[in-house]
Amino acid sequence: MNEMVRNTALFGLVAALIVLTGVMQSWNNALLILNMGLISAIMSLGVNLQWGFAGLFNVGIMGFVALGGLATVLVSMPPTYDAWSAGGVRVLAGLLTGAGVIVAAALVRARMAPSRRRALAIVVILVGGFFLYRWVFDPAVAAIEAVNPAGTGYLGGLNVCVDVEGKPCGWVILLAWPVGGILAAGAAWIIGKAALGLRSDYLAIATLGIAEIILAVLKNEDWLNRGVKNVSGLPRPVPYEVDLQADPGFVERAAGLGLDPATASGLYIKLAYAGLFAMVLIFILLLAQLALASPWGRMMRAIRDNEVAAEAMGKDVTRRHLQIFILGSAVCGIAGAMMTTLDGQFIPTSYQPLRYTFLIWVMVIVGGSGNNFGAVLGGFLIWFLWVQVEPIGLWLLQMATMPLAEGSALKAHLLESAAHMRLLTMGLILLLVLRFSPRGLIPER
Amino acid sequence: MADLLNALVTLANFVLIPAVAYGSQLALGALGVTLIYGILRFSNFAHGDTMAFGTMVTILFTWWFQSMGLSLGPLPTALTALPFGILVCMALLLLTDRAVYRFYREQKAKPVIPVIVSIGVMFVLNGLVRFTIGPGEQRFADGERFIITARDFRDWSGLEEGLALKTTQGITVVTAVIVVAALFWFLNRTRTGKSMRAYSDNEDLALLSGINPDRVVMVTWLIVAALATIAGVLYGLDKSFKPFTYFQLLLPIFASAIVGGLGSPLGAIAGGFIIAFSEVMITYAWKKVLGYLMPAGLEPDGLVQLLSTDYKFAVSFVILLIVLLFRPTGLFRGKAV
Numbered sequence: 001m002n003e004m005v006r007n008t009a010l011f012g013l014v015a016a017l018i019v020l021t022g023v024m025q026s027w028n029n030a031l032l033i034l035n036m037g038l039i040s041a042i043m044s045l046g047v048n049l050q051w052g053f054a055g056l057f058n059v060g061i062m063g064f065v066a067l068g069g070l071a072t073v074l075v076s077m078p079p080t081y082d083a084w085s086a087g088g089v090r091v092l093a094g095l096l097t098g099a100g101v102i103v104a105a106a107l108v109r110a111r112m113a114p115s116r117r118r119a120l121a122i123v124v125i126l127v128g129g130f131f132l133y134r135w136v137f138d139p140a141v142a143a144i145e146a147v148n149p150a151g152t153g154y155l156g157g158l159n160v161c162v163d164v165e166g167k168p169c170g171w172v173i174l175l176a177w178p179v180g181g182i183l184a185a186g187a188a189w190i191i192g193k194a195a196l197g198l199r200s201d202y203l204a205i206a207t208l209g210i211a212e213i214i215l216a217v218l219k220n221e222d223w224l225n226r227g228v229k230n231v232s233g234l235p236r237p238v239p240y241e242v243d244l245q246a247d248p249g250f251v252e253r254a255a256g257l258g259l260d261p262a263t264a265s266g267l268y269i270k271l272a273y274a275g276l277f278a279m280v281l282i283f284i285l286l287l288a289q290l291a292l293a294s295p296w297g298r299m300m301r302a303i304r305d306n307e308v309a310a311e312a313m314g315k316d317v318t319r320r321h322l323q324i325f326i327l328g329s330a331v332c333g334i335a336g337a338m339m340t341t342l343d344g345q346f347i348p349t350s351y352q353p354l355r356y357t358f359l360i361w362v363m364v365i366v367g368g369s370g371n372n373f374g375a376v377l378g379g380f381l382i383w384f385l386w387v388q389v390e391p392i393g394l395w396l397l398q399m400a401t402m403p404l405a406e407g408s409a410l411k412a413h414l415l416e417s418a419a420h421m422r423l424l425t426m427g428l429i430l431l432l433v434l435r436f437s438p439r440g441l442i443p444e445r
Numbered sequence: 446m447a448d449l450l451n452a453l454v455t456l457a458n459f460v461l462i463p464a465v466a467y468g469s470q471l472a473l474g475a476l477g478v479t480l481i482y483g484i485l486r487f488s489n490f491a492h493g494d495t496m497a498f499g500t501m502v503t504i505l506f507t508w509w510f511q512s513m514g515l516s517l518g519p520l521p522t523a524l525t526a527l528p529f530g531i532l533v534c535m536a537l538l539l540l541t542d543r544a545v546y547r548f549y550r551e552q553k554a555k556p557v558i559p560v561i562v563s564i565g566v567m568f569v570l571n572g573l574v575r576f577t578i579g580p581g582e583q584r585f586a587d588g589e590r591f592i593i594t595a596r597d598f599r600d601w602s603g604l605e606e607g608l609a610l611k612t613t614q615g616i617t618v619v620t621a622v623i624v625v626a627a628l629f630w631f632l633n634r635t636r637t638g639k640s641m642r643a644y645s646d647n648e649d650l651a652l653l654s655g656i657n658p659d660r661v662v663m664v665t666w667l668i669v670a671a672l673a674t675i676a677g678v679l680y681g682l683d684k685s686f687k688p689f690t691y692f693q694l695l696l697p698i699f700a701s702a703i704v705g706g707l708g709s710p711l712g713a714i715a716g717g718f719i720i721a722f723s724e725v726m727i728t729y730a731w732k733k734v735l736g737y738l739m740p741a742g743l744e745p746d747g748l749v750q751l752l753s754t755d756y757k758f759a760v761s762f763v764i765l766l767i768v769l770l771f772r773p774t775g776l777f778r779g780k781a782v
Binding site (some may be wrong): 055058059079120130132193194198199200201202204205206208210212213216219353354359361365396416417420421422424425426427428430431433434 | 487506556558561569693699701756759766770
């Protein structure tokens with residue numbers, strides 16, 4: 001029972017911190033922290049599946065999160081019909097050609113006996129196929145990107161639903177959440193096939209690589225998501241602030257609560273998001289808890305603790321690892337789609353490994369790897385600290401540099417560098433927790 | 446004939462020389478990664494930021510020397526600052542080993558734990574570098590810019606195409622050859638070097654024969670600090686110094702070490718050049734070279750660039766995937782499976 005009390009107290013503490021933000025700063029800030037905390041908690045649940053259940057080390061979370069973001073663009077934006085007629089079919093044909101070439105090469109490898117001739121055939125197929133693919137693909141891309149480059153210049157999404165005002169339907173973006181999970185799962189399958197079953201370091205390096213590649217694709221393939229020109233104005237599953245403020249009923253209720261319409265509409269929308277996110281979090285948490293307690297979860301932990309023994313018991317370790325790696329990445333993809341939904345825009349350059357990979361790791365390790373509640377707690381707590389450390393760091397530095405003369409170069413440099421304190425703090429937290437409390441705040445049972 | 450020569454000169458100017466210089470830098474970086482893997486048995490994710498740290502210290506010393514009016518004439522001042530950069534970097538790595546890694550070594554922690562820990566170290570170093578010198582780009586090369594300029598070459602040879610050889614490229618290759626020769630001499634001829642190899646091949650037997658593990662680990666960190674700083678400074682001189690670029694170098698460096706076979710120094714060098722040449726050749730626009738080589742009327746219209754330069758990391762990644770799928774021990778049969 002003691003453990004129960006302790007865990008409840010920890011969650012209570014985080015809730016109190018968020019409420020304190022609401023009282024001290026503003027409720028708007030508190031709800032912002034709450035919403036991103038909910039998303040962070042889902043991401044760390046995904047990483048906890050991989051690391052806590054199975055001991056797999058994934059440093060490419062950023063890539064999977066970004067794929068989730070891509071899913072929102074592909075699912076929720078209206079299609080650019082001109083771009084589709086300019087080169088839509090040809091782009092798809094190009095992609096199919098590319099896939100066909102890889103399948104052909106794999107078939108040749110599987111069917112022919114190992115020999116020089118086989119190697120030669122594979123090389124010829126790949127090289128020839130590459131030129132064929134570029135020949136089909138390149139003109140289509142040029143045609144699509146030429147269609148209104150300032151406004152669209154990309155194929156757009158698949159959202160053909162239009163509401164009464166002629167805007168794309170908002171609810172469609174909810175479909176992007178599972179689609180984001182599927183995209184991330186696909187990328188995880190490729191990586192897992194190559195790197196699982198080898199030393200654990202290889203998975204780390206391969207995931208680091210795939211994250212960089214996914215980001216490079218998202219920044220450069222303008223026909224797909226406008227690249228660095230960003231996609232903004234994604235449809236929303238919740239109403240718009242302006243519509244609420246124009247609704248007399250809403251204004252009246254807000255006045256009844258003593259709030260002006262602008263603040264009230266902002267809070268209302270953030271609360272609506274929080275409700276949606278909380279439902280997803282509870283659903284995934286429930287599934288993760290059921291998985292942990294099931295025979296499958298026990299098998300995973302047995303594999304994690306002793307691979308050799310598990311293998312001797314007839315468990316296919318590599319296959320199980322692949323399974324849980326894909327599941328965990330899919331959860332990260334879902335969270336990524338939710339985050340882009342909340343932002344309302346997709347900005348490939350905003351994805352930084354520090355923020356989207358390592359911060360999630362800190363959450364899992366601080367919270368308690370192997371324990372789902374620990375991962376959720378870590379998600380909220382570390383996100384809160386992440387948001388609040390910068391002002392605190394700046395304040396500390398201002399205090400520390402007080403004795404220095406106003407306008408001295410050192411003082412200016414120190415204050416300017418305060419932003420980099422985050423890296424240092426996160427690194428130190430990770431090192432200290434790993435060293436002195438490797439089981440985290442809520443340890444695995 | 447002139448066409449063929451022109452094509453060769455263009456190729457040398459835009460592909461061979463840059464790839465050799467970049468390959469030497471990658472090889473030096475990969476040697477550091479592979480040594481740590483061989484002796485300490487983990488992939489050091491902090492290596493890119495170690496390079497950045499060593500380079501940063503060297504830059505600070507360079508600025509100081511420049512402000513004192515010190516100069517090497519045609520050579521960059523950074524070369525005089527390099528030994529100081531290496532010393533500070535050595536001190537830092539010994540400190541991190543003492544404060545961080547030693548605990549897990551004594552615990553005999555699972556091999557994945559030091560990898561995670563190295564990520565923590567990477568953060569701290571990254572923060573330290575950005576805090577000290579800022580996240581922006583720094584140029585610190587001075588002295589003569591070119592050994593051969595394109596114009597001199599054209600005047601001398603009478604060809605249409607020029608061949609430029611930057612001083613930094615020359616220095617990179619010469620330094621890399623010296624460093625690699627010294628390293629192999631050390632590993633193969635000296636007593637300490639031999640004990641390092643023995644420890645890497647079989648830890649238990651090495652301990653039984655009386656090799657002092659602490660000494661082996663310490664010497665490894667010292668060598669790695671020197672390699673990382675040299676690689677970082679050469680890269681910074683040749684291109685420019687920016688903390689984030691050094692973090693991104695991690696991927697090609699790991700790819701080089703794995704392609705060659707983790708734990709194999711020879712493999713790291715071969716891997717570095719394989720990655721560098723593939724990266725440069727695949728992202729180079731071949732239009733000019735082909736224009737000289739193809740018969741009149743058949744010249745290509747497009748750039749004939751296989752992949753845009755934005756995807757250069759994809760090249761090392763794809764090579765890495767292929768090696769992992771088909772030959773996970775690497776070309777030179779490294780130790781990891």
